[in-house]
Amino acid sequence: MDKLRLRHLFERVCTGALSFDEALHELNDLPFADLGYAMVDHHRALRQGAPEVIFGLGKTPEQIVGIAHELARTGQNVLITRLDAEKARTIREALPALNYHDLARTATLEQVPIEPLGKLPIALVCAGTGDIPVAEECAETLRLLGVRIERLYDVGVAGIHRLLSRRELFERTALAIVVAGMEGALPSVVGGLVSIPVIAVPTSVGYGAAFEGMTALACMLTSCASGITVCNIDNGFGAAFAAARIFHAAQRCDIPASTGGTTKAPQFNITQTTHYRDTADFLSGPQLVHRCTARTESGAYAHRMF
Numbered sequence: 001m002d003k004l005r006l007r008h009l010f011e012r013v014c015t016g017a018l019s020f021d022e023a024l025h026e027l028n029d030l031p032f033a034d035l036g037y038a039m040v041d042h043h044r045a046l047r048q049g050a051p052e053v054i055f056g057l058g059k060t061p062e063q064i065v066g067i068a069h070e071l072a073r074t075g076q077n078v079l080i081t082r083l084d085a086e087k088a089r090t091i092r093e094a095l096p097a098l099n100y101h102d103l104a105r106t107a108t109l110e111q112v113p114i115e116p117l118g119k120l121p122i123a124l125v126c127a128g129t130g131d132i133p134v135a136e137e138c139a140e141t142l143r144l145l146g147v148r149i150e151r152l153y154d155v156g157v158a159g160i161h162r163l164l165s166r167r168e169l170f171e172r173t174a175l176a177i178v179v180a181g182m183e184g185a186l187p188s189v190v191g192g193l194v195s196i197p198v199i200a201v202p203t204s205v206g207y208g209a210a211f212e213g214m215t216a217l218a219c220m221l222t223s224c225a226s227g228i229t230v231c232n233i234d235n236g237f238g239a240a241f242a243a244a245r246i247f248h249a250a251q252r253c254d255i256p257a258s259t260g261g262t263t264k265a266p267q268f269n270i271t272q273t274t275h276y277r278d279t280a281d282f283l284s285g286p287q288l289v290h291r292c293t294a295r296t297e298s299g300a301y302a303h304r305m306f
Contacts, residue, residue: 033070037063040070049117049248050145051076053237056083056107061090068095068109078109079144081137081237104136104236114146118247120174121148125163125190127156127180130205135179138201138236145244157185170194175246177239181205184216191225197246199229201239 012018031043045051054067064080064087071078072095083091088100088107100107122142126135132153142149150173155163163186170176176194179201180186187200200223202216209215213233220230231238 035066035070038067040067042071042074042076045076050241050244051078053141054078054080056080056087056105061087065091065094068098072109072111075111077111077114077144078107079141080107081105081141083107101136101140103133104140105133106137106140108140108144110144114144116148117146117244118148118174118250120172121150122243123169123173123176124149124151125155125176125178125186126151126153127178127182127186128205129154131179131181131203134201134203134234134236135177136236138177138179138240141237141240142243145240147240147244147247155186156180156182157189160189163189167193170196174250175199175243177201177243179203179236179239180220181213181216182210184219187220187228187230188223188225191223191228197229197243198225198227199231199239199242201231201236202233204234 031041033040033042041052051071054064054071056064059067064083068078068080068091078098080091083100083105085100085102088098091107092098092100095109098107098109124135124139124142126132135151135153139149139151150169152163152166152169155166157163170190170193173196175197176190177199178187178190181203182205184200184202187198191198191200200220202213202220204210204213206213206215217230217233220228229242231242
């Protein structure tokens, strides 16, 4: 149950197209449905703007099918992460409409149009080809959340000129998600080049001393590029949701209500401007500041930088 479906339900009651008892019946499973092995959270889309996501690892195909059926029954789109190909084949026998994305190890069941989130896309940056599965998990999650992306893959620090040749990408994006294994240095490099938020995702790619991602994680957590957000190892899904939260916050700038009369909902506009602090900053290239502007009925403006 999301806000749009709940609004539609209320409108049907108001117009007499649906009786009060019928509406109560549709709300029986709000906020959750108890399947015995899972408590499916139907209220999550109302709270967070996206329905519950199924984590496939550790669940049996039968359990995944049961949870997916319950989510789909209420008209929600379904996203399954960490799903291997063999398990996906079994699940598709029960859910033929399921789309499996092998590289991302995700599956989707899309029943309703995806509402766009954010006016600007996200830069999805990947250090090496071996990191792409984590990046694609992030990409599929962002797509289901309604966020547009621009991919920039295989631009790790071993050939930093590849990244620098594409700096213009960061001038047209609102946020950067940077995925890297090995020593995990790429998010620090990107964080030193841009003013937009940077979300770092360490991967388990690397030789012995990479410690299955622990080295990259420690590197990102101790980055000298200030303000980088770091997700768990191989957690492209978590990075996507962190980005979506930032976009939701940007759309909810705190605007004081106008005094007197009826207050209309603020109108939001996200723009990007170029700022140079000094000559050295000019020579190093533009630093973009994204501004969320809201105008109230009285004509007053409020801004929040992000």
